[in-house]
Amino acid sequence: MTTLSTEPATLQHMGWFSKGEAWLDSRGKGAWIAAMVLGFVFFWPVGLALLAYMIWSKRMFSSSCRKQSRKHFASSALRASRPSGNSAFDAYKSDTLRRLEQEQQDFEAFLERLRDAKDKAEFDQFMDDRSRKAGDDAAA
Numbered sequence: 001m002t003t004l005s006t007e008p009a010t011l012q013h014m015g016w017f018s019k020g021e022a023w024l025d026s027r028g029k030g031a032w033i034a035a036m037v038l039g040f041v042f043f044w045p046v047g048l049a050l051l052a053y054m055i056w057s058k059r060m061f062s063s064s065c066r067k068q069s070r071k072h073f074a075s076s077a078l079r080a081s082r083p084s085g086n087s088a089f090d091a092y093k094s095d096t097l098r099r100l101e102q103e104q105q106d107f108e109a110f111l112e113r114l115r116d117a118k119d120k121a122e123f124d125q126f127m128d129d130r131s132r133k134a135g136d137d138a139a140a
Contacts, residue, residue, distance in 0.1 A: 024031045040047030083090050
């Protein structure tokens with residue numbers, strides 16, 4: 001089998017299954033579902049195999065929107081870390097980012113203390129109920 005030299009190097013070394021998988025992935029979840037439905041229509045074991053593969057590889061229940069938002073967040077974070085060339089703005093940006101990171105750490109610490117207090121209150125309530133029940137059993 002010969003490959004075209006215009007194909008990327010990663011595609012040249014992929015088998016037909018990997019190429020098909022990459023092609024369907026590039027078109028999204030709808031392409032996977034269409035391939036599965038066509039597999040059921042023409043030869044049901046193929047559709048069943050595609051369904052099993054989609055579930056096993058977590059393609060059936062993953063959200064492509066989440067992947068896109070992660071990519072967008074990563075690219076915007078990368079852009080935010082690059083210097084703009086304006087030293088005053090870069091200093092302001094670094095101070096603001098440092099302040100926001102500190103506020104985030106403080107808020108997470110507050111939430112942790114809040115969870116600990118709630119857990120302690122629930123445990124104290126459990127112990128009070130238990131001692132009350134033990135006292136009622138001893139009186140009866």
